[in-house]
Amino acid sequence: MKGIRAVFFDLDGTLVRYHGVAYESSWGAIGLAAGVSAEWDSLLERYRGQPDRYPDWVRENARLLRGIPVRKVAEKIFPPPYAPGVPETIAALKQKGLILGIVSSGVSLVAERVKDELGLDFSVANELVVVGETFSGEAVVRVGLADKLLAVRREAQRLGLHLREIAFVGDHLNDIPVLRRVGKGIAYAPKDPAVAKAARFMTEDFREIPGFLFPS
DSSP states (O other): OOOOOEEEEOTBTTTBOOTTSGGGOHHHHHHHHHTOHHHHHHHHHHHTTOGGGHHHHHHHHHHHTTTOBHHHHHHHHOSOOBOTTHHHHHHHHHHTTOEEEEEEEEEHHHHHHHHHHHTOSEEEEEEEEEETTEEEEEEEOSSOTTOHHHHHHHHHHHHTOOGGGEEEEEOSGGGHHHHHHSSEEEEESOSSHHHHHHSSEEESOGGGHHHHHSOO
């Protein structure tokens, strides 16, 4: 088997951990910052357990943001609350010459900021459309809740990689199909025992990840 050439990361609950919102997610943080958290929580309950309806959930959330200035949200959600050890771990992995990126069902507003701050190679996440300086109320779904493996495959193909050459770091149930198929699946602070079971490695400390990929 070829060695690991790339590490793909989940965003919410993995690279960033927003406190006080469901799943430590960028979605929850944006809803709270925009003042629509009650409505977003209601939508979450309505759609919970229906991953195939995730695009509908995203679009309903987006409509609640129509006309809200991006600045109002950004000033409350940034700087991103990185999980402990993330910057050091990314720096260590970059020294190994790996391709590093984000594949997430979270929000591109946060994913792109994280990509730029950490110097990652790419990010793929769902877009809340912005027109001028305000949210338009529309969204573009690029990574469905049940379709993360498909998104990972697309990025692997774009980069000329086999799934065996990819390590993936995630924390939630929708990461399980990816964790099972990549070369090295790593569960970081998993939200459910099934996530840890699906992964090759499990850790509560981000700084252990380079050791999983390059054991001494």
